[in-house]
Amino acid sequence: MQLKDASLLQQQLYIDGAWQAASDGEVFAVTNPANDQVLVTVASATKADTARAIEVAEAALPAWRDLTAKARSNLLRNWYNLILENIDDLATILSAEQGKPLAEAKGEILYGASYIEWFAEEAKRVYGDTIPGPAADKRLVVIKQPIGVVAAITPWNFPNAMITRKVGPALAAGCTVVVKPATETPLSALALAVLAEKAGIPKGVINIVPGKRSGDIGGELTANPIVKKLSFTGSTRIGKLLMAQCADTIKKLSLELGGNAPFIVFDDADLDAAVQGAMIAKFRNTGQTCVCANRILVQSGVYDAFAEKLAAAVAAMQVGPALEGAFQQGPLINQSSLNKVKEHVEDALGKGAKVATGGKAHARGGLFYEPTVLTGVTNDMVVAKDETFGPVAPLFKFDTEADAIRLANDTEFGLAAYFYSRDIGRAWRVAEKLECGMVGINEGLISNEAVPFGGIKESGLGREGSKYGIEEYLEIKYMCFGGI
Numbered sequence: 001m002q003l004k005d006a007s008l009l010q011q012q013l014y015i016d017g018a019w020q021a022a023s024d025g026e027v028f029a030v031t032n033p034a035n036d037q038v039l040v041t042v043a044s045a046t047k048a049d050t051a052r053a054i055e056v057a058e059a060a061l062p063a064w065r066d067l068t069a070k071a072r073s074n075l076l077r078n079w080y081n082l083i084l085e086n087i088d089d090l091a092t093i094l095s096a097e098q099g100k101p102l103a104e105a106k107g108e109i110l111y112g113a114s115y116i117e118w119f120a121e122e123a124k125r126v127y128g129d130t131i132p133g134p135a136a137d138k139r140l141v142v143i144k145q146p147i148g149v150v151a152a153i154t155p156w157n158f159p160n161a162m163i164t165r166k167v168g169p170a171l172a173a174g175c176t177v178v179v180k181p182a183t184e185t186p187l188s189a190l191a192l193a194v195l196a197e198k199a200g201i202p203k204g205v206i207n208i209v210p211g212k213r214s215g216d217i218g219g220e221l222t223a224n225p226i227v228k229k230l231s232f233t234g235s236t237r238i239g240k241l242l243m244a245q246c247a248d249t250i251k252k253l254s255l256e257l258g259g260n261a262p263f264i265v266f267d268d269a270d271l272d273a274a275v276q277g278a279m280i281a282k283f284r285n286t287g288q289t290c291v292c293a294n295r296i297l298v299q300s301g302v303y304d305a306f307a308e309k310l311a312a313a314v315a316a317m318q319v320g321p322a323l324e325g326a327f328q329q330g331p332l333i334n335q336s337s338l339n340k341v342k343e344h345v346e347d348a349l350g351k352g353a354k355v356a357t358g359g360k361a362h363a364r365g366g367l368f369y370e371p372t373v374l375t376g377v378t379n380d381m382v383v384a385k386d387e388t389f390g391p392v393a394p395l396f397k398f399d400t401e402a403d404a405i406r407l408a409n410d411t412e413f414g415l416a417a418y419f420y421s422r423d424i425g426r427a428w429r430v431a432e433k434l435e436c437g438m439v440g441i442n443e444g445l446i447s448n449e450a451v452p453f454g455g456i457k458e459s460g461l462g463r464e465g466s467k468y469g470i471e472e473y474l475e476i477k478y479m480c481f482g483g484i
């Protein structure tokens, strides 16, 4: 890996502003999913290391909380500027450990940085309220205060942006943090810490504890009473486990979990726009995002035409290792992800679906899979219920608007949904009836720092980004002044 600034590639825990080995000396290997080669080994935090990081974050809290909002904002702005100055190195590190194409990795660095910039601005806008009350001799006031020490557990699919989307608002609010990045992708997290330190963010405010013993680290983050808030992005299974573990100490929770997003194409859609939207909504990050279209529902009148256009666009995508060319699709993150993709496709084909393009492991071997379009997909197939998290577009057929809504909502998940229609009445009706936190209407890319990202049902709790995102890191205090 060629970097302009080699100091961005760190291999140790970052606690109290110091780089250190794990207390028992354990390390784990970080590999490049494009070729299975070990990039580096990284210190693997223990439960004791995690407990120490939490204590350090607690010690750093009073001074950080007591800075003016403007001072915290300026430090966040410094961090944002440094991230942009180092975009090439950060993207290289990200692509190397995660596999996404370099252009997409640069896009993620900009996207991740946008949360730091946004919350640098929001830090100064944490307003309270005065309430006209029922008694003449009382004055009722509401203020907002930082919740305290925050734990963040983040996934491998966005190794940079899922950290900045949590740490940005936490720091802006006046909280300190302990971050546990995914085992597959700790290097982007550690590089962010290098830049945070350079930006002047005081020691102890951000602590990073990568480690392969995620149960031990997560156990400490959820049981330790010093931690007042957990923000997690990952699978619904682990989200439920962490929620249960947080019950004993009644921590505030943000959970951004799995999805099963429907992408609906109505007969009156602009088909070329719908194909373009589906390419983004389905194949961004090689199909590995929680907002990826998982089920493409196409009305019968345009089914064949849409399938043909989508298959042609998908077949034209280039697949390959991020650091070796300008590809549009990378490898899956690991063997179990690849196995899941294969199982979903085999199950669908076994039950009568047909391959329009792709449908098998890519000739490059390793963790590469051909971008795939399946037709004739029905609700009894595994792809209808389970998040594939890979480059497979299954096309379901429906007849009426009511059928589309029923099918779309027939899932325990409720994160994102998309639909294409040129009928304004239908656009309002369908958008209101879809059971989810976010809807793309004639749009396949809905994420940005200014909007509330999050889901309902088993897709999670809380919102990230936007003016709402900082509220997750604040407590409300009501004060009653009597005897006026």
Ligand SMILES: NC(=O)C1=CN([C@@H]2O[C@H](COP(=O)(O)OP(=O)(O)OC[C@H]3O[C@@H](n4cnc5c(N)ncnc54)[C@H](OP(=O)(O)O)[C@@H]3O)[C@@H](O)[C@H]2O)C=CC1
Pocket (backbone or CB within 6 Å): 153, 154, 155, 156, 157, 180, 181, 182, 183, 184, 211, 212, 213, 214, 215, 216, 217, 218, 219, 233, 234, 235, 236, 238, 239, 241, 242, 256, 257, 258, 259, 289, 290, 337, 387, 388, 389
């Ligand atoms: N909502 C989303 O964006 C994401 C959804 N997913 C979905 O989940 C599936 C599985 O992906 P996977 O990576 O296994 O997701 P996980 O939920 O297992 O991992 C997400 C994060 O949680 C950590 N973690 C895992 N187990 C524990 C634990 N017991 N206590 C504390 N932290 C823990 C992981 O650490 P470690 O890496 O060390 O295991 C990682 O940092 C995907 O195929 C996809 O369907 C996955 C990632 C993101």
Ligand SMILES: O=C(O)CCCC(=O)O
Pocket (backbone or CB within 6 Å): 157, 158, 162, 233, 234, 256, 288, 289, 290, 291, 447, 453
């Ligand atoms: O959980 C994910 O998949 C990451 C969020 C994707 C996005 O921000 O668009």
